[in-house]
Amino acid sequence: MAVMTAPIQTERVKKSRLSTVDFSNLGFGTYISDHMVVADYKNGEWQEPKIVPYAEMMMSPAILALHYGQSVFEGMKAFKNKNGQITIFRPQRHHQRFNRSLERMCMPAVSEELFINSLASLIEVDESWIPTADGSSLYIRPFMFANESRLGVKISDEYRFVILTCPVAPYFSKPVRIKVEEEYVRAAEGGTGYAKCAGNYGGAFYPTMLAQKQGFDQVFWTDAKEHKYIEESGAMNVMFVLNGKLVTPKLVSSLLDGVTRDSILTLTSSLGIETEQRRISVTELEEGLKSGTLTEAFGVGTAAVVSPIASISIQERNYQLPVAGPESFQLRAKKKLNDIRMGTEPDVHGWNYIVK
Ligand SMILES: Cc1ncc(COP(=O)(O)O)c(C=O)c1O
Structure with missing residues (x-):
């Protein structure tokens, strides 16, 4: 299935960290790729997503996710296939499950467009991070958490949606x-x-x-x-x-x-x-x-x-x-x-x- 992706505002890293990656010893989740997607939910609607350099985030210690656990994630994989294409495995199905998880946690849904366009754009920007050794892939971690600062027990009114990626080897190396x-x-x-x-x-x-x-x-x-x-x-x-x-x-x-x-x-x-x-x-x-x-x-x-x-x-x-x-x-x-x-x-x- 081929798609068109709407352009997402992108700020690229000044210097890639790719040369620091030991592709012969990737492990699982050790190396995080150069860029990430960030989109905020405020005043009842999603703001435009952005691709920015992967970095720490400033956050209040009172954000509701830390206290009451409104935090949901997904995990999927991207590959460079034998025909030279870059593919993501079943992102629509992961998107549907993401929304089921969000509903259960009283969190706002993410549209298929926001989810998939952001994913595809991020993977294109960090395509050189996709490993090609047998069994390896680029793991994709979309997640969302409540980031309203307030200590009262309540459903948050504000959220942040983030996507990180990391090159990975198989999870278990033996039975x-x-x-x-x-x-x-x-x-x-x-x-x-x-x-x-x-x-x-x-x-x-x-x-x-x-x-x-x-x-x-x-x-x-x-x-x-x-x-x-x-x-x-x-x-x-x-x-x-x-x-x-x-x-x-x-x-x-x-x-x-x-x-x-x-x-x-x-x-x-x-x-x-x-x-x-x-x-x-x-x-x-x-x-x-x-x-x-x-x-x-x-x-x-x-x-x-x-x-x-x-x-x-x-x-x-x-x-x-x-x-x-x-x-x-x-x-x-x-x-x-x-x-x-x-x-x-x-x-x-x-x-x-x-x-x-
Ligand atoms: C609890 C649990 N069960 C099963 C699975 C397998 O699901 P999937 O094949 O979508 O990765 C996962 C991984 O996401 C999981 O966290």
């Missing part, structure tokens, strides 16, 4: 060790789990840190009511190959509707596997691990892409999963997704938004 979390909760039905709001992540840190101290990388969150059903993991949705079918937890209000999850589910028919979106109990998972009918487990997300799971621990019983070979569903799905993004496989679903 992930999982603990099924049956004490702490990430989100409850009716809460904010389906929104990408900052507090969901802050609240997840403590149980995840405890699991990491026990030698795990991540937890599988279970439902808040009974700790009986698997929900998701860290910044990933989870998928299993169970009895030869691709099974993934169905979406409920405590779960994030992942763009990668949706993309992989869409690709399943061409990958020749039946799918089930349904509740998966911890008991069913454990039986599958014991009997060997659960042959694959993996996480899917923008940052994690497709991340194999090495082991799953349930109430201190640790189960190893077979190493995923080239014929595994997860590696075939990962390759197909990558080929679509890189332009070596036709983009029949119109997922690549062509910036240039």
Whole structure:
């Protein structure tokens, strides 16, 4: 899909920081690109966005986001594909989720024009920051926070929308060790789990840190009511190959509707596997691990892409999963997704938004 972008007022850096980037050791989120988008919401309307040099921002310590948590973000990726095009993966779908998150947090919507034009213009300005090594990409972080200064508990009347980008390598460098979390909760039905709001992540840190101290990388969150059903993991949705079918937890209000999850589910028919979106109990998972009918487990997300799971621990019983070979569903799905993004496989679903 090609687009025209309206010009955005741009102030360029005097000297780029690109030469300070170690592209052989990018990590995730270490280097922030030269420019950022900033747009303010005041007096009930959005002001014109601007592209400015990435820099610190002056802010009152009384801004409402810091006290009451009105802060929402998105995460997506841009690529330089094999045909020399610069593309963003499914920005419209990320924009729709951004607005769902904003609505849940009583924050004003951002128009598709503001979201996508700003993104595309920023990526064009910082196009030299897009890494080209296999598996790397330019991560894009649009976010919005309440910046009215006032200490009373209230919905803010003022907001700031910002977009940062950073060149990244894959998030997990090796298969992930999982603990099924049956004490702490990430989100409850009716809460904010389906929104990408900052507090969901802050609240997840403590149980995840405890699991990491026990030698795990991540937890599988279970439902808040009974700790009986698997929900998701860290910044990933989870998928299993169970009895030869691709099974993934169905979406409920405590779960994030992942763009990668949706993309992989869409690709399943061409990958020749039946799918089930349904509740998966911890008991069913454990039986599958014991009997060997659960042959694959993996996480899917923008940052994690497709991340194999090495082991799953349930109430201190640790189960190893077979190493995923080239014929595994997860590696075939990962390759197909990558080929679509890189332009070596036709983009029949119109997922690549062509910036240039
Ligand atoms: C909690 C959570 N679940 C799932 C995902 C995967 O979503 P997506 O594929 O849109 O990145 C993310 C990442 O955004 C996340 O933060």
